[in-house]
Amino acid sequence: MALASETKRLVAQFEYTDEDVNIGVKEFLRQIDEGLNQDGMSMSQIPTYVTAVPNGTEKGLYLAVDLGGTNLRVCSVRLNGDNSFNLTYSKAAIPKTLMVAKTSKELFQFIAQHIDSFIKEHHYDHYEHHIRRRETMSNPEGYRDEHIFRLGFTFSFPVQQVGINKGFLIRWTKGFDIPDAIGKDVCALLQEEIDLLHLPVKVAALVNDTVGTLMARSYTSPGKTGALLGAIFGTGTNGAYIEKLSNIKKKLQGQYDVSTGEMILNTEWGSFDNQLNVLPTTTFDVKLDQESVNPGFQMFEKRVSGMFLGEILRIVLVSLLQDKSVQLFHDDNSSHNDWKSTTSIAPESGIFKKWGLDSAIMSVAALDNTPDLGTLRQELDSQLDVYSPSMEDAQAFKAIASAIGRRAARLSAVAVGGIVLQSGKLTDPAFAGQPIDVGVDGSLVEHYPHFRTMMYDALKAIDGIGEAGAERIRIGIAKDGSGVGAALIALVAAGME
Numbered sequence: 001m002a003l004a005s006e007t008k009r010l011v012a013q014f015e016y017t018d019e020d021v022n023i024g025v026k027e028f029l030r031q032i033d034e035g036l037n038q039d040g041m042s043m044s045q046i047p048t049y050v051t052a053v054p055n056g057t058e059k060g061l062y063l064a065v066d067l068g069g070t071n072l073r074v075c076s077v078r079l080n081g082d083n084s085f086n087l088t089y090s091k092a093a094i095p096k097t098l099m100v101a102k103t104s105k106e107l108f109q110f111i112a113q114h115i116d117s118f119i120k121e122h123h124y125d126h127y128e129h130h131i132r133r134r135e136t137m138s139n140p141e142g143y144r145d146e147h148i149f150r151l152g153f154t155f156s157f158p159v160q161q162v163g164i165n166k167g168f169l170i171r172w173t174k175g176f177d178i179p180d181a182i183g184k185d186v187c188a189l190l191q192e193e194i195d196l197l198h199l200p201v202k203v204a205a206l207v208n209d210t211v212g213t214l215m216a217r218s219y220t221s222p223g224k225t226g227a228l229l230g231a232i233f234g235t236g237t238n239g240a241y242i243e244k245l246s247n248i249k250k251k252l253q254g255q256y257d258v259s260t261g262e263m264i265l266n267t268e269w270g271s272f273d274n275q276l277n278v279l280p281t282t283t284f285d286v287k288l289d290q291e292s293v294n295p296g297f298q299m300f301e302k303r304v305s306g307m308f309l310g311e312i313l314r315i316v317l318v319s320l321l322q323d324k325s326v327q328l329f330h331d332d333n334s335s336h337n338d339w340k341s342t343t344s345i346a347p348e349s350g351i352f353k354k355w356g357l358d359s360a361i362m363s364v365a366a367l368d369n370t371p372d373l374g375t376l377r378q379e380l381d382s383q384l385d386v387y388s389p390s391m392e393d394a395q396a397f398k399a400i401a402s403a404i405g406r407r408a409a410r411l412s413a414v415a416v417g418g419i420v421l422q423s424g425k426l427t428d429p430a431f432a433g434q435p436i437d438v439g440v441d442g443s444l445v446e447h448y449p450h451f452r453t454m455m456y457d458a459l460k461a462i463d464g465i466g467e468a469g470a471e472r473i474r475i476g477i478a479k480d481g482s483g484v485g486a487a488l489i490a491l492v493a494a495g496m497e
């Protein structure tokens with residue numbers, strides 16, 4: 001009984017009401033405006049100097065590398081010019097040791113080595129041709145060659161971008177911490193390692209994954225005016241949207257294309273409300289933040305994205321386990337006294353380790369609607385080394401995990417709804433009745449059950465959007481968004497060489 005009532009109390013702490021959503025959106029709009037007018041604000045609103053989205057007729061073969069928070073993806077993309085593309089890709093987990101490596105060289109070397117094996121495996125013809133040319137040319141470094149791959153480098157951390165293939169790292173997020181990289185041009189760091197391996201590759205464009213998602217969604221949507229927003233809900237969360245140039249003037253330097261009157265901005269909304277003016281904050285959120293590598297930063301992301309949801313849940317579970325009156329995952333036969341030994345959880349379980357609970361199991365919990373929660377109980381056993389969890393255990397786990405997931409989805413709606421309102425499209429007669437397209441990517445939005453439905457429920461509740469407005473917002477997965485988007489930006493960049 002104690003477990004059920006304690007669970008109820010905890011679930012209530014993660015409730016994020018319609019009223020909270022509206023308060024959140026108001027503050028989001030205020031912080032968008034603040035970011036447009038000043039540097040150094042919570043939301044950086046970084047200009048990308050990309051002033052148009054594609055229309056689907058673009059063609060060519062490009063390489064793309066995506067350094068996400070969890071995985072490294074290397075791919076080649078053939079744009080067919082008819083809204084379609086062919087993609088060949090490989091994926092590798094980024095070793096945790098490299099995320100906090102002594103020097104950034106180790107990380108960029110790892111990326112270059114993966115590009116090397118990808119080209120040898122999938123595009124050996126390019127490789128061979130290039131080597132032959134190098135051997136016969138007197139000035140091998142100086143020539144331009146269509147066999148040199150133009151590469152779009154998706155690097156999803158805050159950078160100060162000063163050119164289409166040049167950007168200085170502002171800070172690490174998502175658990176990365178390699179101090180010597182701060183302030184350096186990440187494209188140059190990658191090119192250096194590529195050149196050391198003599199690969200036929202030029203880093204042509206620096207791409208934020210959100211911008212890539214927006215470009216990819218626009219490329220693959222035939223006959224549309226293009227998407228408004230590209231958003232990621234994966235290891236981290238962030239969004240890029242199209243803003244009127246007249247609203248960004250203060251932030252822009254040098255030459256840029258003014259013909260469209262618009263530019264894509266990278267919001268860096270993971271840092272929305274770092275001051276905690278409006279974000280919901282439980283004692284568990286506080287603990288997670290204090291024990292993170294960047295306390296006080298990425299406060300929105302720490303409540304929304306895949307990397308953190310599992311850890312919030314883990315912290316809640318540990319607090320429940322420590323309370324002996326609750327008896328979660330209790331071992332009735334234990335004669336021990338300390339809290340870990342009275343549980344039916346193996347000492348090596350991820351529940352006892354920081355970052356040990358992958359948020360993927362929250363999807364299993366949300367999806368399991370069988371009367372005895374059999375699938376979830378099995379998963380608790382196989383993933384988290386909980387021996388024979390009872391149904392009450394699984395019910396508590398499911399209820400708390402779902403509350404955390406639901407809060408994340410409703411918070412995501414604050415960001416998406418805020419951008420839609422900022423665009424003014426819902427009330428602009430020129431767009432009357434037209435859909436407002438939002439491309440999304442990331443395991444959380446793709447795999448967490450009903451994530452988008454929960455977002456829509458919250459969007460409907462937002463003043464200025466309502467049922468009718470929410471119906472016009474079309475949130476669609478931009479499959480392989482970062483790869484295709486990076487290829488599209490590499491294409492734009494190659495045209496500027």
Ligand code: ADP
Pocket residue numbers: 068069070071233234235236305306307308310358359360361362363441442443444447448
């Ligand atoms: P990245 O952001 O590195 O490009 P992903 O979009 O695949 O990679 O996101 C990985 C994150 O998503 C991890 O934090 C992982 O815990 C989480 N995740 C993966 N699968 C699921 C799932 N089924 N449900 C919820 N979260 C998931």
